[in-house]
Amino acid sequence: MKKGVFGCLFLLILTGALVFRTADLQRRPMHHDEANQAVKFRDLLEEGRYVYDRTDHHGPTLYYLSLPLALIRSGTDFTALTETTLRLLPALLGAGVLLLLLIPVRDTGRLPILCAGFLLAISPVMVTFSRFYIQETLLLFFGAGLLTSIWRYVRAPSRGWALSAGLFAGFAYATKETSVILFFALAAAFLSAYFPPFKIPSPDMLKHLKWKTHFPLAAGAALLTTVVLFSSFFTHRQGPLDSILSFPSYLSRAEGAGMHVHPWYYYIGMLTRSRFEGGPVWSEGLILGLALIGAVSLFAKKRSASPARLGFFRFVLVYTLFSTAIFSLIPYKTPWNCLPFFFGFILLAGQGSAFLIERPQKWWLKGIPLILILVLGYNLGRQSYLANFIYQADTRNPYVYAQTSTDFLNLVQRIRDLASLHAQKKQMLIKVVAGPYETWPLPWYLRDFEQIGYWGGLEEAGSLADAAVVITDKKNTEMLPASFLDSVQSEYYGLRPEVLLAVHIRKDLWDAFIRTRINVGLGGHD
Incomplete structure (x- = not known):
């Protein structure tokens, strides 16, 4: 695919993602979690004061990053703040994840990234929770940035990519406690590159990592970001320590109690197929199916993909398996917690789509899987529209969870x-x-x-x-x-x-x- 064609198509997809995520943001009533976060933001907006609470509300990034948009649109008057202003931050970052897909494009090629971007733009669960004023979309953005930065560092070790990985890690940790799950899954993915069957086809990729100089740089960037944010820019010394002391409380919550306890298959079941009380059928089955094809294609005997492309998607596969397993085994579950691991499925679906399109030798045969993906993709886009503009507060929508009634x-x-x-x-x-x-x-x-x-x-x-x-x-x-x-x-x-x-x-x-x-x-x- 020519660079100009790729650029035009990617820009079109990005525009669609922005429209889906930013249109009519006030349409759905504020969820009680959103309202709670908004009122917590009040002190920062009106008084310039934020104090991390280790028992609730999660990390500080949501509030600090909300501040510029709030000041521009409503000043320091909390009563003038609107749902649209608050939800605009996660909406923009939700669409911004598409831009992070460009980081590994040199290794993957353009087609897998274009396909993944298309699916990410229209995925109902991704669109829905990009329109929520909660931490999960921010965690998705920083987690995606960390994943792609680590990979680019592996491919081309440099201070820049080490610094990028450190900053994304610091922001992810300062967003939500479940970031440690992503860190563990990414560490497992990194280590798997040394061992069969996930070993990167080209061992040279791993020989030139500069641990002595670049790892301290990444760790320092992550630590500094964490300390600055949790300490409220060095005005609350207890904050960084409290971020560590918060884990017993959240681990206790993760063990499960009450309405948020669900079986291990809750996420996969929700994403595979849902239907309630005669409502529409909801399914991210296209993405799950293409992700499975993408995973299998990485180990096919006849491979036309480059070692770098295979390496990246094997890295993504291990991350996805580990993160999905951990989130699924935790009894405490809410729909929005699936975003970080479902991102991995979308990347693999991009590889699966590209594999199906590239596989046929004759050009006209390549159009068959392409048309099929576009037709089924239309159904995904339609679901996103229904979920956010028709059934946005309807219990027949699987992503409506303890939602405030109209x-x-x-x-x-x-x-x-x-x-x-x-x-x-x-x-x-x-x-x-x-x-x-x-x-x-x-x-x-x-x-x-x-x-x-x-x-x-x-x-x-x-x-x-x-x-x-x-x-x-x-x-x-x-x-x-x-x-x-x-x-x-x-x-x-x-x-x-x-x-x-x-x-x-x-x-x-x-x-x-x-x-x-x-x-x-x-x-x-x-």
Whole structure:
């Protein structure tokens, strides 16, 4: 493939990836994890202060990298911040992973990279979680950068690639604790290059590594990046140590408890085929199938690929096997945790696609697998569209996981309508009495209400009579005294699947609201 043709096609694919990831970012309600991260970001945005919490929220990169976009789009006013502004960072980095595919292109050739880029651009799971304000897409980006930088260093040892690998490793560690899984898988992949059957066909690739000078450079870059970020630019000395002390807490969580415990085959099953309650069929089967072909092609007796290309994809294969196995064996599972290892599948699928296209000797036969991949790829793209623009908060979407219901937005709108009628407007007193799981994402959506408080139980909340609106979860609703219920109008809204919130509105405020709706009907639901 000529360089100009490759460049035009790659640019077209990159543009498509950006459109899929950045269009209509506010369309889906904020997931409670996103809202939690957003509120954590508030201190950094408004006060320039960040302190690493070793028990929650993961690493600091999400917040520090969010800062430039937030300052440009909304200044330091947290209430002016939008879902689009926050989600723009992971969306851009999710598309940016395609650019990292160009790092090994000298060794792989253009066709495998073009095919992998095409699949990465339209993969439903990759598109979906690139539109979430969570750490996983950042971890994917830094992990991909680390993988490709290590490979380029192996092929052409230099200070630049050693430094690049160190920086990507440091940023990955400062993003999320599960980065250590990627480090282990990459170490296994690197070591496998010395041993059959994964041994790199050309041993010369490994003879010129400059461990004494380049390894300290890479390690120093990783360490410096980690210390700077976890110490909040040397203002919080405990941060780097806390990043290490956090592992017992996260290891305990990884052992599993509650709704996040899933069987070992959860990820592969989700990616292979999912269908719920008459909804669409969801499948990344094209990528999985092509990845299998790509893996088998690396050990075919008749190989036309260069030693460098075989070496890279064998390196990717070992990384993918190890990372997939580790993530699958951890009982604690969420859909977005599959991104780092599924990236390996996509790379192998690029090799599989190229193998099928290159295999036929006659040029017109090469078009058959190409057309087939494009046709099946259309289905992947259609799934991405459905997942993010039609079923974005629908439980029939396998990537919708404990997702905030669209009905919750009706609750938020009701609060705003009531505030417009209250004498104190957004200064009206709101009391939220609910457990942590039932509270989020209220703090994000009601961030511009200054007189709002959050309590876990009724005793902590004190008197409810002075509040214009009281919001309770199921447990606390059942404990409300009859005298209070007689003084309010109660409504119920879906927070997420099988989770309801009750909104109790003081009678005088409710009456004022009803008067504005006499001519248009009640709206909402009791």
